[in-house]
Amino acid sequence: MGRxxxxxxxxxxLVVLLGLPLAAGLGYALARYRLGGHGLxxxxxxxxxxxxxxxxxxxxxxxxxLALAGTLAALVLAYLAFALPFMAWLLxxxxxxxxxxxxxxxxxxxxxxxxAFFRVVLPLSAPGLFAAGxxxxxxxxxEFLFALLLSGRDTQTIPVALSTLVTQRGVLxxxxxxGVVLSVLPVALLARTVDRYLVEGLTLGAVK
Numbered sequence: 359m360g361r362x363x364x365x366x367x368x369x370x371x372l373v374v375l376l377g378l379p380l381a382a383g384l385g386y387a388l389a390r391y392r393l394g395g396h397g398l399x400x401x402x403x404x405x406x407x408x409x410x411x412x413x414x415x416x417x418x419x420x421x422x423x424l425a426l427a428g429t430l431a432a433l434v435l436a437y438l439a440f441a442l443p444f445m446a447w448l449l450x451x452x453x454x455x456x457x458x459x460x461x462x463x464x465x466x467x468x469x470x471x472x473x474a475f476f477r478v479v480l481p482l483s484a485p486g487l488f489a490a491g492x493x494x495x496x497x498x499x500x501e502f503l504f505a506l507l508l509s510g511r512d513t514q515t516i517p518v519a520l521s522t523l524v525t526q527r528g529v530l531x532x533x534x535x536x537g538v539v540l541s542v543l544p545v546a547l548l549a550r551t552v553d554r555y556l557v558e559g560l561t562l563g564a565v566k
Contacts, residue, residue: 359516359533359536359537361512361514362514362515362518362519363516363540365509365514365516366499366515366516366541367499367544368430369433369437369515370437370498370499371495372430373434373437373441373494373497374441374491374494374495374498376438377445378445378487378490378491378494380442381442381445381446381448381449381490381494384402384442384446384449385445385446385448385450385453386450386453386475386479388402388446388450389449389450389451389454389456390453399450403443403447405439406447410440410503411503413439414504414507415507418507418508421436421508427510428508428509428510428513429510429513430509433508433513437498437501437504441494441497441498444493444494445490445491445493448486448489448490448493449487452483452486452490453483453486456482460479460482461474461478461479464478492549495548496545499516499541499545500517501515501517502517502521505518506518506521516537516541517541519537520537520538
């Protein structure tokens with residue numbers, strides 16, 4: 359269970375570290391520059407409507423051809439495919455409520471649109487970034503289907519490791535209880551630490 363805990367934490371952390379910067383850029387481009395028009399917005403939203411089971415076998419076949427099946431890299435890539443559009447959509451709503459006057463004031467002082475984004479928008483968007491990061495972490499931490507298909511014996515995550523405690527002899531209730539506490543505890547501590555930022559980010563990012 360300790361190894362599964364380490365794998366889950368590593369995969370979820372990599373998904374957030376790799377996906378959050380990309381989601382921030384995509385969300386900002388969708389909010390400010392209408393990148394791709396309504397078609398791209400609908401495509402981003404449609405990824406959340408697609409049942410994961412539809413892509414499970416194609417992804418398994420793809421990663422097997424790439425010799426990535428059974429590795430943590432396969433899990434990170436698969437989770438990014440779903441977490442990235444979700445975080446981008448959340449941040450798009452947040453950036454739409456961000457005052458344009460702050461960016462215009464920075465540009466009057468000589469900042470380029472890119473530098474205004476990094477120096478003004480991102481620092482003041484910490485609540486929205488926290489909210490997107492925490493939710494992206496939870497999506498990866500709790501996912502079971504892709505972890506079951508794409509992980510190997512040494513790369514199992516917490517949900518898959520818990521499922522192995524249902525044996526032919528019955529359910530190992532003591533181990534299941536211990537494993538559930540172990541899997542819930544870090545998430546509860548994370549949510550308790552950033553709950554103020556999480557609530558503020560979700561509120562400011564609400565669709566008007």
